[in-house]
Amino acid sequence: MHRQKNSPGALTELSLIRQIRSASLRTPQPRAGARNLVLGIGDDCAILRPPPNHELLVTTDLSLEDRHFRRDLHPPESVGHRALARGLSDLAAMGARPLAAFLSLALPAEMLRTRAGRAWIKRFFAGLQALARLSGAPLAGGDTSESPCDLILADIVLVGSAPAGRALRRSTARPGDLLYVTGSLGGSAAELAAMQAHPSENHPARTVVNNTAHPHLYPHPRLPVGQALLRRRLANAAIDLSDGLSTDLAHLCRESRVGAQIDATALPLHPLAARAARPLDLALHGGEDYELLFAAPAATRVPRTIAGVPIARIGAIVRGSAITLIDSAGRNHPLKPGGWEHFTKKH
Amino acid sequence: MHRQKNSPGALTELSLIRQIRSASLRTPQPRAGARNLVLGIGDDCAILRPPPNHELLVTTDLSLEDRHFRRDLHPPESVGHRALARGLSDLAAMGARPLAAFLSLALPAEMLRTRAGRAWIKRFFAGLQALARLSGAPLAGGDTSESPCDLILADIVLVGSAPAGRALRRSTARPGDLLYVTGSLGGSAAELAAMQAHPSENHPARTVVNNTAHPHLYPHPRLPVGQALLRRRLANAAIDLSDGLSTDLAHLCRESRVGAQIDATALPLHPLAARAARPLDLALHGGEDYELLFAAPAATRVPRTIAGVPIARIGAIVRGSAITLIDSAGRNHPLKPGGWEHFTKKH
Numbered sequence: 152m153h154r155q156k157n158s159p160g161a162l163t164e165l166s167l168i169r170q171i172r173s174a175s176l177r178t179p180q181p182r183a184g185a186r187n188l189v190l191g192i193g194d195d196c197a198i199l200r201p202p203p204n205h206e207l208l209v210t211t212d213l214s215l216e217d218r219h220f221r222r223d224l225h226p227p228e229s230v231g232h233r234a235l236a237r238g239l240s241d242l243a244a245m246g247a248r249p250l251a252a253f254l255s256l257a258l259p260a261e262m263l264r265t266r267a268g269r270a271w272i273k274r275f276f277a278g279l280q281a282l283a284r285l286s287g288a289p290l291a292g293g294d295t296s297e298s299p300c301d302l303i304l305a306d307i308v309l310v311g312s313a314p315a316g317r318a319l320r321r322s323t324a325r326p327g328d329l330l331y332v333t334g335s336l337g338g339s340a341a342e343l344a345a346m347q348a349h350p351s352e353n354h355p356a357r358t359v360v361n362n363t364a365h366p367h368l369y370p371h372p373r374l375p376v377g378q379a380l381l382r383r384r385l386a387n388a389a390i391d392l393s394d395g396l397s398t399d400l401a402h403l404c405r406e407s408r409v410g411a412q413i414d415a416t417a418l419p420l421h422p423l424a425a426r427a428a429r430p431l432d433l434a435l436h437g438g439e440d441y442e443l444l445f446a447a448p449a450a451t452r453v454p455r456t457i458a459g460v461p462i463a464r465i466g467a468i469v470r471g472s473a474i475t476l477i478d479s480a481g482r483n484h485p486l487k488p489g490g491w492e493h494f495t496k497k498h
Numbered sequence: 499m500h501r502q503k504n505s506p507g508a509l510t511e512l513s514l515i516r517q518i519r520s521a522s523l524r525t526p527q528p529r530a531g532a533r534n535l536v537l538g539i540g541d542d543c544a545i546l547r548p549p550p551n552h553e554l555l556v557t558t559d560l561s562l563e564d565r566h567f568r569r570d571l572h573p574p575e576s577v578g579h580r581a582l583a584r585g586l587s588d589l590a591a592m593g594a595r596p597l598a599a600f601l602s603l604a605l606p607a608e609m610l611r612t613r614a615g616r617a618w619i620k621r622f623f624a625g626l627q628a629l630a631r632l633s634g635a636p637l638a639g640g641d642t643s644e645s646p647c648d649l650i651l652a653d654i655v656l657v658g659s660a661p662a663g664r665a666l667r668r669s670t671a672r673p674g675d676l677l678y679v680t681g682s683l684g685g686s687a688a689e690l691a692a693m694q695a696h697p698s699e700n701h702p703a704r705t706v707v708n709n710t711a712h713p714h715l716y717p718h719p720r721l722p723v724g725q726a727l728l729r730r731r732l733a734n735a736a737i738d739l740s741d742g743l744s745t746d747l748a749h750l751c752r753e754s755r756v757g758a759q760i761d762a763t764a765l766p767l768h769p770l771a772a773r774a775a776r777p778l779d780l781a782l783h784g785g786e787d788y789e790l791l792f793a794a795p796a797a798t799r800v801p802r803t804i805a806g807v808p809i810a811r812i813g814a815i816v817r818g819s820a821i822t823l824i825d826s827a828g829r830n831h832p833l834k835p836g837g838w839e840h841f842t843k844k845h
Binding site: 189190194195196197198199200201206207208209210211212213215216217218219240241242244245247251253254255257291292293294295296297298299300302304306308309310311313315318320321322390391406 | 536537541542543544545546547548553554555556557558559560562563564565566587588589591592594598600601602604638639640641642643644645646647649651653655656657658660662665667668669737738753
């Protein structure tokens with residue numbers, strides 16, 4: 152972890168690093184993390200000891216103010232939670248177990264100087280650490296800097312492991328596979344729309360999370376489901392739903408060189424989406440549900456729940472490259488990737 | 499690697515990702531990299547296979563416009579080179595070998611739309627890839643986003659490996675050890691000062707680097723030296739000189755719970771520093787030389803050059819916590835950490 156040069160913010164920045172370090176040390180490391188994390192914050196690098204015969208999985212995810220969150224809309228706990236959740240969901244999609252998380256964080260100098268700013272930072276770490284604890288992903292290092300603009304800038308790195316050669320990929324779906332999703336869809340976009348409609352409301356700053364009630368603020372990465380899919384050899388391919396079903400399904404199909412058919416009536420709607428004006432749009436195109444989409448051979452008996460999470464069959468992989476939506480009247484429509492504009496910029 | 503939601507920049511952003519991906523595929527992967535990188539850009543995570551009985555080392559380093567570089571001062575090749583060099587130097591300090599690099603990059607939307615912006619990005623990647631090739635650190639993934647301000651924001655992650663239990667640390671120096679540095683000091687600060695004095699000059703946009711001529715623009719991380727120190731068991735402790743000798747020595751002493759004595763006349767001055775107004779200040783406090791500082795037992799025969807790089811003995815580790823500078827007249831002075839303000843902000 153680099154210390155900043157002797158700028159006006161240097162002292163407060165050092166104290167920020169100390170805060171991160173002590174927060175990290177306070178994280179009760181689950182047995183797995185303790186075994187695998189040899190050296191955490193404080194040296195030039197962190198040292199990880201991967202389990203024997205395992206491969207390492209690495210993913211990085213930016214969480215930038217006004218692109219991925221809004222300070223006036225998201226409670227700081229949610230910003231910390233969501234930053235970590237993005238990377239954990241990538242690990243979940245490949246069936247991996249987290250080993251450690253790293254955070255590069257740039258904060259406006261003004262935040263380090265004011266009581267309100269320091270309170271925000273503390274709450275951000277509380278949200279991040281709560282999910283880190285829940286997921287067995289100890290915060291093992293990173294970098295800090297003063298932000299060059301008045302925005303909070305974060306990059307989260309997750310390192311995980313999976314038995315060698317066994318990680319689930321998005322490029323290995325085959326024609327004839329059936330398509331499944333975990334949990335429910337559209338909840339994140341529905342909650343966000345409600346937040347934007349009532350921006351002055353107080354949104355929950357909870358560190359114990361419940362993604363049924365708050366799918367946007369506190370999504371649950373599906374780590375146990377992904378690990379079960381890998382362990383029980385249930386899936387041919389998987390991807391996480393970060394950009395929305397229509398977009399992420401297109402990624403899976405393109406990488407696997409296949410097409411797909413989706414049954415609109417089979418999509419599991421989140422209760423918040425079901426009550427919204429256009430539920431199907433939210434389920435198809437609303438991003439950030441952080442559920443898993445996976446393809447399993449037709450002969451595989453996929454349970455109705457895995458690790459306590461409902462599993463819904465929503466369609467099938469087909470030859471070719473066309474992605475088709477079958478509506479409730481049995482009509483076919485081409486399903487185009489249609490992401491979701493999460494929020495407009497303040498500036 | 500996440501794709502952005504359907505914002506106005508989505509199409510150009512996808513083409514940026516394609517550019518990164520193809521640049522990454524073009525990187526001739528040295529035998530080591532090819533063996534260890536199982537899956538690069540394109541899935542939810544990259545997959546690395548660490549060598550048997552090795553530990554993993556992970557470091558992240560922010561490179562933010564107006565904090566770590568200036569677009570009007572640094573050629574884009576240098577920005578890419580320096581971003582990667584920061585992480586490689588952390589690996590070098592611990593004696594590690596790079597396995598893969600990851601880049602999270604946020605670019606102003608305007609850069610993706612203009613020819614000049616796209617040229618900048620291309621040259622940035624050329625600089626980064628040239629050093630990646632030289633160092634055996636293939637670009638294996640990352641994230642992209644539109645920048646929420648008009649500044650370029652980058653975070654570089656380096657993953658390396660070292661034989662289990664053997665990585666060099668900064669916390670294991672012992673009283674009686676002698677202190678050594680690689681190469682020469684003060685060059686980066688001297689070159690930067692010259693650049694700031696003549697900002698309109700054209701600075702070299704070279705991808706084949708020469709850190710003797712351009713220690714600030716194109717520093718050479720000391721990977722072969724660090725690996726030799728580890729392999730030949732020459733050092734008790736090591737740290738890289740990113741923040742300046744006085745600051746990084748203080749880190750090493752604090753983490754090792756020791757003090758140190760430095761002989762001012764023994765400091766190897768970079769030619770650019772030697773010609774500057776206050777050479778000793780540059781050598782002591784000028785950061786970003788990316789040389790290594792290491793402690794070796796007095797009985798160890800440390801060669802005059804390691805991997806072709808000159809090694810200078812500059813002092814010794816002592817009991818206590820005092821860090822002392824001995825000047826040319828033999829007088830003792832307390833040596834305080836005095837970092838270096840690299841450049842003032844534009845805004």
